[in-house]
Amino acid sequence: MTVLAVTEHRRGELRDVSFEIVTAGRELASELGTELELAVIGGDVDDFADRLNLDGVGTIYTVEEGEEFNHGVYTQAIEQLYAETEPTALLLPNTVNGLDYAPAVAGRLDLPLVTDVIGVEGEDPLEVTREQYGGKVETTYDIDADSYAITIRPAEWPAAEGAGEAAIEAFEADIDEDAIGATVTGFQEVSGGDVDISEADVLVSIGRGIEEEENIPLVEALADALGATLSSSRPIVDNGWLPKNRQVGQSGKVVTPDVYIAIGISGAVQHVAGMKGADTIVAINTDPNAPIYDIADYGIVDDLFDVVPELIEAFGGDVPDV
Amino acid sequence: MKILVTVKEVAEVDDEFGISGLDIDASDLEYNLNEWDDYAVEEAVQLSEERDGVEVVTVTIGPERSEETIRMALAKGADRALRVWDDTLEDAQYLDVSTKADIITTVAEAEEPDLVLTGVQAGDDSNGATGVAVAERLDYEWAAVVNALDLSDDVASVHRELEGGIEELTDVELPAVLTIQTGINEPRYASLRGIRQAQRKPLETSSLEEIGLDESVVETPVERTDMYEPESESDAVIWEGDAEETASELAQFLRDKGVVEG
Ligand SMILES: Cc1cc2nc3c(=O)[nH]c(=O)nc-3n(C[C@H](O)[C@H](O)[C@H](O)COP(=O)(O)OP(=O)(O)OC[C@H]3O[C@@H](n4cnc5c(N)ncnc54)[C@H](O)[C@@H]3O)c2cc1C
Ligand SMILES: Nc1ncnc2c1ncn2[C@@H]1O[C@H](COP(=O)(O)O)[C@@H](O)[C@H]1O
Numbered sequence: 001m002t003v004l005a006v007t008e009h010r011r012g013e014l015r016d017v018s019f020e021i022v023t024a025g026r027e028l029a030s031e032l033g034t035e036l037e038l039a040v041i042g043g044d045v046d047d048f049a050d051r052l053n054l055d056g057v058g059t060i061y062t063v064e065e066g067e068e069f070n071h072g073v074y075t076q077a078i079e080q081l082y083a084e085t086e087p088t089a090l091l092l093p094n095t096v097n098g099l100d101y102a103p104a105v106a107g108r109l110d111l112p113l114v115t116d117v118i119g120v121e122g123e124d125p126l127e128v129t130r131e132q133y134g135g136k137v138e139t140t141y142d143i144d145a146d147s148y149a150i151t152i153r154p155a156e157w158p159a160a161e162g163a164g165e166a167a168i169e170a171f172e173a174d175i176d177e178d179a180i181g182a183t184v185t186g187f188q189e190v191s192g193g194d195v196d197i198s199e200a201d202v203l204v205s206i207g208r209g210i211e212e213e214e215n216i217p218l219v220e221a222l223a224d225a226l227g228a229t230l231s232s233s234r235p236i237v238d239n240g241w242l243p244k245n246r247q248v249g250q251s252g253k254v255v256t257p258d259v260y261i262a263i264g265i266s267g268a269v270q271h272v273a274g275m276k277g278a279d280t281i282v283a284i285n286t287d288p289n290a291p292i293y294d295i296a297d298y299g300i301v302d303d304l305f306d307v308v309p310e311l312i313e314a315f316g317g318d319v320p321d322v
Numbered sequence: 323m324k325i326l327v328t329v330k331e332v333a334e335v336d337d338e339f340g341i342s343g344l345d346i347d348a349s350d351l352e353y354n355l356n357e358w359d360d361y362a363v364e365e366a367v368q369l370s371e372e373r374d375g376v377e378v379v380t381v382t383i384g385p386e387r388s389e390e391t392i393r394m395a396l397a398k399g400a401d402r403a404l405r406v407w408d409d410t411l412e413d414a415q416y417l418d419v420s421t422k423a424d425i426i427t428t429v430a431e432a433e434e435p436d437l438v439l440t441g442v443q444a445g446d447d448s449n450g451a452t453g454v455a456v457a458e459r460l461d462y463e464w465a466a467v468v469n470a471l472d473l474s475d476d477v478a479s480v481h482r483e484l485e486g487g488i489e490e491l492t493d494v495e496l497p498a499v500l501t502i503q504t505g506i507n508e509p510r511y512a513s514l515r516g517i518r519q520a521q522r523k524p525l526e527t528s529s530l531e532e533i534g535l536d537e538s539v540v541e542t543p544v545e546r547t548d549m550y551e552p553e554s555e556s557d558a559v560i561w562e563g564d565a566e567e568t569a570s571e572l573a574q575f576l577r578d579k580g581v582v583e584g
Contacts, residue, residue, distance in 0.1 A: 010484070010488075069490075071464070071466075094450070095485065096466070096467050096482065096483065096484045096485055097484070099442070099450050099451070099454065099466040099467060099501070100454065100464075100465065100466035100467070100482070101454070102451065102454075103419065103423075103451040103452075103453075103454035103455035103458065104454050104455070104457065104458040104464070106420075106455070107420075107423070107455050107458035107459060108458060112418075112420065112542065112543050112544050113419055113420070113451060113455075114544060115419070115448075115449050115450055115451050116448060116449075116450065127547065130448075131448070131552075132446060132447060132448065132549070133333070133334075133335045133346065133446050134334075134335070134445065134446075134448075135552075136335050136339070136551070137335075137341065137346065137549050137550065137551055137552070138549070138550060138551075138552045139344075139546055139548065139549045140546070140547045140548040140549075141544050141545060141546055141547060142544070142545045142547050143543060143544050144543045144544075144545065145543040145544075148543075148544075181463040181494065181495035181498075182463050182464070182465060182492055182493065182494045182495070183492065183493045184490055184491065184492050185479075185491045185492065185493055186490075186491045187488055187489065187490055187491065188481065188488070188489045188491060189487060189488055189489075190487040190488070190489065201581060202576075202581050202582065226576065226582045227582060228582070234504065234505070235504070237505065238504045238505035239508075240508065244487075250485050250486075251483050251484075251485060251486070251487065252487060253487065254486070258579070258581050259576065259579065259581050280579070282572060282575075283558070286337065287337040288337070289337065289339075289551070293554070293556045293558050294552075294554060294555045294556050295555075295556075296556065296558040297557075297558055297559065298558060298559050298560075298561065298572070298575065299558045299559070299560045299561070300560070300561050300568040300569075300571075300572065301560060302565055302568060303565070306564075306565035307565045307568060307569050307572075309565075310565050310566050310568075310569030310570070311569045311572060311573060313569075314569055314570055314573035315573065315582065
């Protein structure tokens with residue numbers, strides 16, 4: 001009858017989402033009138049449990065099993081912990097590793113699964129909110145089940161604070177190594193390259209709205225005229241139009257410039273994860289409903305191919321022929 | 323070796339759109355091959371070009387309209403296509419992850435592929451869950467968010483793209499399901515020849531019953547109750563006027579802010 005939330009760590013560090021999931025879990029537990037419990041699986045579990053001993057956490061189960069994430073270990077450990085604690089709600093992070101085990105856990109436990117949830121409300125049924133169509137609409141779902149699994153969107157809930165009085169319990173999981181057919185052999189960091197966009201004061205950032213590789217000189221000219229650095233959303237890098245080190249976002253760089261000018265970028269959650277800390281955000285986008293306007297301070301709802309040349313001229317630059 | 327690729331037709335929303343009931347008005351939607359699946363198809367086709375005896379089969383849960391998208395995948399080099407649809411699916415409120423995973427699993431059980439490639443997520447629903455849900459049901463190994471793949475006879479050595487520019491290197495035993503991330507390759511454009519050939523490639527449509535499932539597969543305790551445009555949290559100042567006027571507003575702002583000279 002509890003809420004069981006699974007935390008996340010990597011290379012010896014708890015990830016931010018572990019503290020956010022405590023906040024989300026507390027909220028859900030209070031909706032359900034029950035207690036929040038946490039699971040810490042792998043790594044330095046005692047140290048992690050100490051740091052997650054936060055206000056509102058009932059019990060923290062530690063599963064000492066390996067250093068790093070392995071989906072086979074996580075799936076088996078959660079399955080067993082679930083059988084022992086019988087939670088109403090299983091709360092998992094919608095991170096890249098969450099994507100790698102949440103659907104498997106839900107499948108094993110035969111639980112309904114709703115992913116990337118941004119809001120929880122009510123008790124029976126629970127109502128969850130999520131986004132669809134690239135963030136243009138929100139949808140709500142009622143989960144009419146005795147128990148269920150949901151994954152929460154990172155950075156949606158604030159990090160939990162305040163010391164707690166949780167009971168910390170070691171949980172012995174019985175892991176069947178033979179059933180695990182995926183082995184993590186190492187990590188690799190994407191190489192640095194020529195510029196470090198996270199050092200820039202002003203970023204001119206370009207997205208799929210630029211349409212063609214041939215049009216890139218237009219935004220290069222703008223960056224030159226402003227003395228700014230050029231960055232981009234993911235599709236531009238995927239297409240090979242700019243090198244990987246120019247990518248802003250969840251899987252690219254986190255940037256915090258004074259001014260971030262997002263041109264032809266819709267503002268997908270994975271992009272916003274990398275630039276929402278910018279001091280001032282300016283958006284140039286033809287679509288007034290683009291989610292980027294939710295976080296922008298200033299906007300121009302117009303065609304970039306009309307606005308950018310004017311801007312270049314305003315700063316005395318030469319408009320390239322594209 | 324056989325590779326099964328899941329191919330979804332996704333809906334993209336016009337700049338101006340309306341909502342009726344629980345979904346966006348059909349007239350404000352355009353349909354396309356899911357971006358992530360485009361990369362999955364390309365990966366499968368490249369594998370089939372690099373080695374002998376690889377068959378690439380696509381599977382789609384979708385209405386007749388989605389055949390256009392399926393033909394696109396065939397034109398890019400898939401060998402044949404399967405489509406599952408019937409009135410039960412048509413009438414369902416929406417198709418949740420478990421329904422789709424059950425259907426894809428049933429198709430995969432009949433096809434017995436060595437490798438299943440899905441996209442990381444569907445651009446419209448963004449569940450990010452179908453591939454791994456299928457792996458669990460099939461009792462295959464898996465890896466999510468794969469941006470590099472090196473295949474040997476019984477192991478797929480993959481990179482999983484984690485957050486913050488870090489990749490996890492993982493060896494996955496076959497048979498396996500991999501969810502493919504954008505950027506893993508360069509999806510080709512369908513050639514005119516490919517498009518012509520695609521017309522002659524087999525595209526088989528089945529109902530739930532024909533693949534051995536019944537209506538109960540669409541039952542779910544998760545019910546959609548509302549869809550709406552989020553209340554704008556925006557307090558953005560929108561500069562109005564023609565491009566010259568708005569550009570000069572922005573230029574003035576940047577000068578006032580002192581971040582740009584000139
Ligand atoms: C696991 C995972 C990790 C990811 N990591 C990242 C990441 O690190 N960084 C990242 O950016 N994305 C990331 N993504 C992808 C992300 O979900 C989006 O697909 C991507 O950010 C979209 O890029 P975009 O805004 O350039 O393109 P789109 O979403 O296609 O938006 C293009 C925008 O341009 C506008 N536009 C079109 N024409 C014009 C014009 N002429 N003038 C002005 N505006 C115009 C459109 O209105 C639209 O809003 C990730 C996705 C996943 C699943
Ligand atoms: N209706 C469908 N038909 C075929 N494949 C699908 C369908 N829905 C989802 N998929 C596959 O599952 C992946 C992830 O989708 P989702 O879990 O819905 O975000 C997609 O990239 C597709 O490869």
